[in-house]
Amino acid sequence: MPTLNIELLESKLKENFNENILSSDKDADMFTIVVTKESYHDVVRFLKEDANFNFHYLTTLCGLHYPDSPFPFGLMVQLHNMPENSRIRVKTFTGDNEPTFKTLTDLWPAANWMEREAYDFFGFKFTGHPDLRRILNMDSLEGWPMRKEYPLEDPFRKDKDDKMFGR
Amino acid sequence: MTKNQQVTNPTNTALQEKDYTILNLGPTHPATHGIFQNVMKMEGELIVSAEPTIGYIHRSFEKLAERRPFYQITTITDRMNYCSSPINNMGWHMTVEKLAGIEIPKRVQYLRVIIMELARISDHIICNSVIGVDSGAMTGFLYIFQWREFIYEIYEELCGARLTTNIGRIGGLERDFNEKAWEKIHYFLKEFPAGLKEFENLLVRNRIFMDRTIKCGPISAERALAYSFSGPNLRAAGVDYDVRVMNPYSSYEEFNFTIPIGTNGDTYDRFMVRQREMWESLSIIQQAIDKVNALEDKTSFHGNVPEFFLPPKEEVYNSMEALIWHFKIVMGETTIPKGEVYHCVEGGNGELGFYLVSDGGRTPYRLHFRRPCYIYYQAYPEMVKGSMLSDAILTMSSMNVIAGELDS
Numbered sequence: 382m383p384t385l386n387i388e389l390l391e392s393k394l395k396e397n398f399n400e401n402i403l404s405s406d407k408d409a410d411m412f413t414i415v416v417t418k419e420s421y422h423d424v425v426r427f428l429k430e431d432a433n434f435n436f437h438y439l440t441t442l443c444g445l446h447y448p449d450s451p452f453p454f455g456l457m458v459q460l461h462n463m464p465e466n467s468r469i470r471v472k473t474f475t476g477d478n479e480p481t482f483k484t485l486t487d488l489w490p491a492a493n494w495m496e497r498e499a500y501d502f503f504g505f506k507f508t509g510h511p512d513l514r515r516i517l518n519m520d521s522l523e524g525w526p527m528r529k530e531y532p533l534e535d536p537f538r539k540d541k542d543d544k545m546f547g548r
Numbered sequence: 549m550t551k552n553q554q555v556t557n558p559t560n561t562a563l564q565e566k567d568y569t570i571l572n573l574g575p576t577h578p579a580t581h582g583i584f585q586n587v588m589k590m591e592g593e594l595i596v597s598a599e600p601t602i603g604y605i606h607r608s609f610e611k612l613a614e615r616r617p618f619y620q621i622t623t624i625t626d627r628m629n630y631c632s633s634p635i636n637n638m639g640w641h642m643t644v645e646k647l648a649g650i651e652i653p654k655r656v657q658y659l660r661v662i663i664m665e666l667a668r669i670s671d672h673i674i675c676n677s678v679i680g681v682d683s684g685a686m687t688g689f690l691y692i693f694q695w696r697e698f699i700y701e702i703y704e705e706l707c708g709a710r711l712t713t714n715i716g717r718i719g720g721l722e723r724d725f726n727e728k729a730w731e732k733i734h735y736f737l738k739e740f741p742a743g744l745k746e747f748e749n750l751l752v753r754n755r756i757f758m759d760r761t762i763k764c765g766p767i768s769a770e771r772a773l774a775y776s777f778s779g780p781n782l783r784a785a786g787v788d789y790d791v792r793v794m795n796p797y798s799s800y801e802e803f804n805f806t807i808p809i810g811t812n813g814d815t816y817d818r819f820m821v822r823q824r825e826m827w828e829s830l831s832i833i834q835q836a837i838d839k840v841n842a843l844e845d846k847t848s849f850h851g852n853v854p855e856f857f858l859p860p861k862e863e864v865y866n867s868m869e870a871l872i873w874h875f876k877i878v879m880g881e882t883t884i885p886k887g888e889v890y891h892c893v894e895g896g897n898g899e900l901g902f903y904l905v906s907d908g909g910r911t912p913y914r915l916h917f918r919r920p921c922y923i924y925y926q927a928y929p930e931m932v933k934g935s936m937l938s939d940a941i942l943t944m945s946s947m948n949v950i951a952g953e954l955d956s
Contacts, residue, residue, distance in 0.1 A: 489774055
């Protein structure tokens with residue numbers, strides 16, 4: 382079972398980042414913190430490099446979109462400390478329409494394609510990313526498919542109508 | 549071409565550098581085992597750089613999943629790593645069960661372990677025998693594939709399908725193992741070790757095979773961790789990380805097995821780790837069967853969750869309540885708690901994770917798949933740099949890159 386010392390982590394985060402830690406959640410399936418966009422890279426670097434916590438493994442990174450929220454675009458990063466077997470989830474949100482985050486590729490080369498995926502599907506820019514272009518979708522695609530307003534079906538199809546089932 | 553024009557196609561950029569040969573490996577090439585392209589810059593037969601292009605069979609699973617009720621997402625997971633789809637199915641069911649807090653009877657957990665370990669064996673059979681084929685040893689492939697075929701026959705007895713299994717349900721399995729299935733599993737346990745031993749005799753200490761694979765496409769443990777490797781590829785580099793042990797699911801903590809690790813992280817180590825894992829899987833299946841037999845509960849194959857588990861057809865046709873549940877489940881009208889959950893299982897080629905955000909609606913609000921081979925395939929250019937073209941082919945097949953999972 383996870384042995385993360387949450388009290389120590391919370392106090393250390395408070396000490397180093399103060400009001401940049403917007404909230405933390407102990408009851409979720411893993412310890413979750415929400416941080417400001419400005420401090421996001423520093424918090425992740427701190428979690429990776431601090432000897433007490435040593436979250437050395439980047440498990441996954443993905444974009445989030447909550448169109449009804451004042452801060453609609455978010456980024457979720459999950460880190461893992463293998464020797465202690467503890468995991469943490471870091472989230473950050475922004476109200477910009479063209480969200481820009483600092484890249485994590487300077488910390489992990491694995492972040493390269495994960496961030497390209499977030500760019501490809503959500504249109505997030507990552508400053509400092511070595512090769513930010515579409516990865517799974519075709520280069521000529523317009524729009525950002527995983528944003529909620531993007532229609533699932535081709536809106537130009539004429540062979541289906543929405544009288545009965547809706548679109 | 550004017551200077552200002554942005555050149556995005558790597559083939560065009562490289563053509564200006566006359567010293568190198570540009571080789572397109574793929575998009576369809578018999579040795580890539582899937583549709584992905586590599587533009588290789590070659591000097592003679594040495595690879596100077598490789599530029600992978602992926603996404604040829606991208607089917608937008610994450611977007612599709614936002615439109616589908618939880619039930620219908622199982623079929624999406626089938627099509628990710630199609631060499632071991634039962635593991636994906638189980639992983640997805642367990643994610644939803646974790647979110648909804650569903651209790652699963654012990655017997656079902658052991659039956660799931662049997663299915664998942666069979667799937668792991670079939671996945672490793674494909675990968676390892678294909679390493680043999682790519683290094684020129686066709687025989688092992690032809691002989692061991694009858695066992696992969698036999699595992700598919702077991703799937704057929706369990707769920708009726710072979711490749712895209714859609715096996716199990718949220719809350720359990722759709723039916724109990726039948727007599728024929730048990731018979732086949734016992735036959736498999738009895739006869740497969742001889743087949744696997746035969747395959748090992750062909751390759752493991754074969755001088756030609758060893759010369760071809762040792763020091764071919766190596767990666768250090770440090771780089772493998774930096775590239776977020778997981779599964780057999782990470783273990784071949786010497787890191788003993790296995791989700792089954794670190795975050796046990798489906799009662800894996802009750803089983804006794806070892807995690808094989810390698811030292812060099814090269815093709816031979818990856819081959820050997822997978823080979824050893826097949827033996828461990830066999831022992832896990834045997835232990836699971838013993839545990840199932842030792843249980844007092846001889847019949848249960850699903851938990852008591854009417855809001856997720858489809859009622860049997862006879863009841864649907866004959867009772868009102870079952871019909872209502874059936875309708876509600878199929879239409880996705882059952883209640884699911886709000887929240888977010890991450891669940892990972894040890895898939896055929898690494899940590900297969902599901903990050904599920906639910907807003908209480910009929911479909912996931914957001915579903916993100918952590919696909920292991922999407923993450924580790926980006927290390928491929930680094931691994932093949934400076935090696936021969938034929939080693940690049942072997943490195944790719946030993947990394948077990950599955951196009952369906954890569955492109956989601």
